Amino acid sequence: MTARPLAFVTRRRVLQLGLGAGALALLGGGGLLWLRGAAPAIHDLKCLSPQQFRTLAAMARTHIPAGGPFAIGADEAELARAFDRYLADEPPGHVRDVKRALHLVEFGPILFDRRLTTFSHLPPADQRQHWLAWGQSDLLLRRQVWWGFAKFFGLVFYDRPEVWPHIGYPGPSLERLPA
Secondary structure, three states: OOOOOOOOOOHHHHHHHHHHHHHHHHHHHHHHHHHHOOOOOOOOOOOOOHHHHHHHHHHHHHHOOOOOOOOOOHHHHOHHHHHHHHHOOOOHHHHHHHHHHHHHHHOHHHHHOOOOOOHHHOOHHHHHHHHHHHHOOOOHHHHHHHHHHHHHHHHHHOOOOOOHHHHOOOOOHHHHOOO
């Protein structure tokens, strides 16, 4: 009688391994949700969840901090709320991609820095360092996410009249035309 090479693989063992892997995946997903934590309720959001809005607001504050060379920062300019309103008119596929990017940034410290915290729970100095690393990463996906958000933040921020004097922009040319 010859020995079967995979005699140790029985239905019972496959079932045990499958249930164990499922339980591990469930615990891992639950652990990530626990690390992300709850976010305060934000009224009038069009597309984003409170957690996604919290991540986006932290990214915007990191990208355009208050107290810099401008009279306002990302919070005063309401960049996160502007992004949420912008997404309301976008196709569902674009909204899905933005939400995936926000999840990737939120869990970025876990995935890329091997830290047991999420982006929105990092101290501001660590958030800034982590976010700047995305723009200089060797990983194309991280650079694409950084540039996509950076372009939007810049577009919305520099469109505000209170920023124009700081960059030497006199305003739209139609307003300067004589009547």
